[in-house]
Amino acid sequence: MVNVNGETGRREALPDKGNADKVRKVIGDICGLAGASVAIEERLDGGDKPAGRQRLQVTYTGERPMPFGQWFKLVDSIDMALDPTGLIDWELSELSEENEQERTAAWAIVPAAPD
Numbered sequence: 001m002v003n004v005n006g007e008t009g010r011r012e013a014l015p016d017k018g019n020a021d022k023v024r025k026v027i028g029d030i031c032g033l034a035g036a037s038v039a040i041e042e043r044l045d046g047g048d049k050p051a052g053r054q055r056l057q058v059t060y061t062g063e064r065p066m067p068f069g070q071w072f073k074l075v076d077s078i079d080m081a082l083d084p085t086g087l088i089d090w091e092l093s094e095l096s097e098e099n100e101q102e103r104t105a106a107w108a109i110v111p112a113a114p115d
Contacts, residue, residue, distance in 0.1 A: 017042075018112040019087045020054055026085070027058055027107075030078045037062040045092075045108070053092060053108050060103035068098040075105045086110065 024040055031038045038058050045053040058078075060066050075095050082088050092108035 017054075019109050020056060022085065023056055023082060023087050023107060023109055026081050027056065027078055030081055031058070031074065034074050034077070036060065036066070036074055043106075053089070054111070055092075055106050055108050057104060057106040065101075066103055068103070071096075071103045071105075078105070078107075082107065 020042060024042075027038075027040055037060065039061050041057045041059070043055045043057055045055055058075075060071060072095070087110050089108040089110055094106050096102060096104040
């Protein structure tokens with residue numbers, strides 16, 4: 001199951017969601033194909049600063065623990081699908097450590113270009 005509607009923070013505090021929605025779809029599609037149960041949450045880095053960076057965080061929510069190697073392969077598949085899109089700031093994206101109990105990954109979204 002992929003929960004693509006989870007959001008944190010105030011909805012009005014989040015910037016334009018165009019690129020975030022595209023990234024959310026890619027992540028949701030890959031996780032769905034892999035049968036991975038995840039929650040996708042939208043966050044805004046930088047607290048209340050208007051120039052904060054929009055991020056999507058994926059957290060594994062399956063009933064049984066996912067081995068880190070399997071989680072790493074899933075995140076790597078997502079990375080490969082997102083790489084050619086130009087929608088991700090790779091320097092600000094992250095993957096949880098191998099020894100952490102909770103499996104998470106976060107991708108920093110490149111702001112949408114003004115129309």
